[in-house]
Structures are given as C-alpha cells and as structure tokens.
Amino acid sequence: MTQFWDLRIVDVRLMVLENAYGERAVQEPLYISILSKVICELIPFNTGKSRLRSTHEASSTFRLRRAFAFTSHTMSLPPKFAGQLLPLHKPKPSAPGQIESVPHTIELYLDYVCPFSAKQFKTFYTEVVPLIKQNYQVPGVRVIFRQQIQPWHPSSTLVHEAGAAVLKVAPAKFWEFSAELFDKQKEYFDVNVVHEARNDTYKRLAKLAGSVGVDEKQIYELLEVGDKADKDGALNIGNKVTDDVKYMVKANRLTGVHVTPTVLFNGTMENSISSSWTKDQWEEWLVKNVR
Numbered sequence: 001m002t003q004f005w006d007l008r009i010v011d012v013r014l015m016v017l018e019n020a021y022g023e024r025a026v027q028e029p030l031y032i033s034i035l036s037k038v039i040c041e042l043i044p045f046n047t048g049k050s051r052l053r054s055t056h057e058a059s060s061t062f063r064l065r066r067a068f069a070f071t072s073h074t075m076s077l078p079p080k081f082a083g084q085l086l087p088l089h090k091p092k093p094s095a096p097g098q099i100e101s102v103p104h105t106i107e108l109y110l111d112y113v114c115p116f117s118a119k120q121f122k123t124f125y126t127e128v129v130p131l132i133k134q135n136y137q138v139p140g141v142r143v144i145f146r147q148q149i150q151p152w153h154p155s156s157t158l159v160h161e162a163g164a165a166v167l168k169v170a171p172a173k174f175w176e177f178s179a180e181l182f183d184k185q186k187e188y189f190d191v192n193v194v195h196e197a198r199n200d201t202y203k204r205l206a207k208l209a210g211s212v213g214v215d216e217k218q219i220y221e222l223l224e225v226g227d228k229a230d231k232d233g234a235l236n237i238g239n240k241v242t243d244d245v246k247y248m249v250k251a252n253r254l255t256g257v258h259v260t261p262t263v264l265f266n267g268t269m270e271n272s273i274s275s276s277w278t279k280d281q282w283e284e285w286l287v288k289n290v291r
Contacts, residue, residue, distance in 0.1 A: 078247070106141060165241050169214055187204070224239060
C-alpha cells in the first residue's frame with residue numbers, strides 16, 4: 001500500500017524538507033523549470049519507516065504522491081475489482097481488500113486498444129499462464145490486470161468502461177472478456193468508431209460481453225449514457241461505471257505508469273519486459289525472479 005508523508009519546506013534553496021516528526025531530508029540543488037511538476041527525489045528519512053519519495057509541488061506543505069513510492073508486496077486490489085486478479089491459486093485473503101498471501105505479484109498495465117498490449121496479453125494469457133500454473137504454484141505468483149486508459153485513443157475510455165461493467169456483473173468472466181476484446185480490438189480503433197454514436201459503441205461492447213456468457217442487457221444498462229440533464233441540471237452525467245473508472249485512473253496515476261504495456265513486479269516497474277517477448281523469454285525471466 002502506498003504510504004504518504006506530509007512535509008514542509010524548511011529551505012527551498014537546498015530543498016531541506018521536514019516531516020511531522022521534525023526529521024529532515026536534504027535534496028541537492030536541481031534545475032527546476034516548473035515547480036508544479038515532480039521536481040526532486042528525496043533522500044529517505046533515517047527512521048526505518050520512510051521510503052524514497054519525490055515531491056509533487058513546492059508549496060509550504062504538500063503530500064508526496066508518485067514515483068518511487070513504496071508498494072507492499074501484498075498488492076492492494078479493491079474487492080470490487082477482484083476479477084482483475086487471474087485465478088491461479090485458491091484465494092486465502094489475509095484481510096479485506098488484500099489478495100491471498102503469495103510472495104510475488106505481476107501487474108500488467110494494458111490498454112484494450114493498444115496493439116502492443118494485445119500482443120503481450122495474448123502471449124501471456126495463452127502461453128505464460130499455463131507455465132505459471134504448472135511450475136510456480138510454490139512459492140506462488142499472482143497476476144493482476146490493471147486497466148490503463150490511453151486518452152489519445154478516444155475509444156479507450158469506452159472499452160475500459162465495458163471492462164469495468166463486466167467486473168460488476170460477472171467478475172469471474174473478466175479475463176475471458178478481456179481476451180475476446182483484445183481479439184476484436186481493431187473493431188474499436190479510431191476509424192471504426194469515428195462515425196458511431198457513443199451508445200452504439202456501448203451496444204457492441206455489451207454484445208461482445210454477451211458472447212462470453214455475461215448478461216448483455218445488464219452490461220448495456222451500466223454503460224448507457226442518457227441524453228437529459230440530471231435532477232441538479234448537470235450535463236456531464238457519465239454512466240454507472242464512471243466512478244469505477246475514475247478510481248482506476250487515479251490509482252494508476254499514483255504508480256507513474258504512462259506507456260502500455262507496462263509490467264510491475266512486486267511493485268517495481270520491470271522495464272526489461274517487452275511486448276514482443278516469447279514464451280521462452282518469459283520462462284527465463286520467471287526462473288530468475290520467481291523463487
């Protein structure tokens with residue numbers, strides 16, 4: 001779980017920062033062009049509790065939010081997104097909102113309309129997952145699908161909303177639905193949706209969910225956007241999965257993930273893993289890292 005520290009700047013020139021306990025960390029001077037962006041990397045406080053952090057903004061007090069944030073090896077997954085966890089092991093949750101206690105976690109940050117995400121997903125789902133089931137039950141590895149919306153693809157939001165709807169209606173079908181969506185992803189590329197009304201795209205996505213045994217009607221009811229203002233006169237009314245998508249986007253921003261696909265292993269970006277990896281390359285990596 002990401003932990004945050006509230007700090008105040010003691011000396012901006014040296015970036016001397018002090019937390020609530022009076023402990024200080026000194027950052028060497030940096031060239032800073034835009035203070036509202038992530039501007040420095042902190043030397044960790046010598047308390048045994050702190051982790052490496054980066055600052056979010058240079059105000060009198062602020063909260064550290066993103067890169068270098070420590071993540072527990074017990075990766076957090078909200079119960080409502082439980083379907084994002086690939087069922088490789090019999091669940092034995094240690095606490096509400098946590099996944100069963102196996103030592104390793106692979107997180108796949110994927111976008112449904114990203115060709116490279118599709119390539120990685122297909123190899124992983126069809127060839128690597130059987131390998132994990134066969135050879136890595138001990139010590140154990142869990143796999144989480146993190147939905148990464150890429151806003152330069154306008155349909156990305158729509159297809160991920162469909163994924164969120166499946167998580168609500170039939171979470172056990174999430175990975176199967178995702179496989180089918182990746183297989184049909186070109187149907188949701190820009191040129192294939194540009195002349196289509198938003199709700200018509202939702203209808204196609206609901207039908208796709210129906211093809212893997214999910215209730216098509218329920219999916220569409222969650223996705224449909226009305227054409228009238230709500231009771232307070234609001235026009236940006238969203239749909240019944242908007243809040244879930246907001247949560248996903250917020251959580252992903254805290255990790256600092258940008259490109260897709262991105263793989264995290266035990267909370268750290270594993271930049272060596274490529275979308276073009278074969279089963280043999282994955283197996284070589286698993287042998288080295290999952291012990």
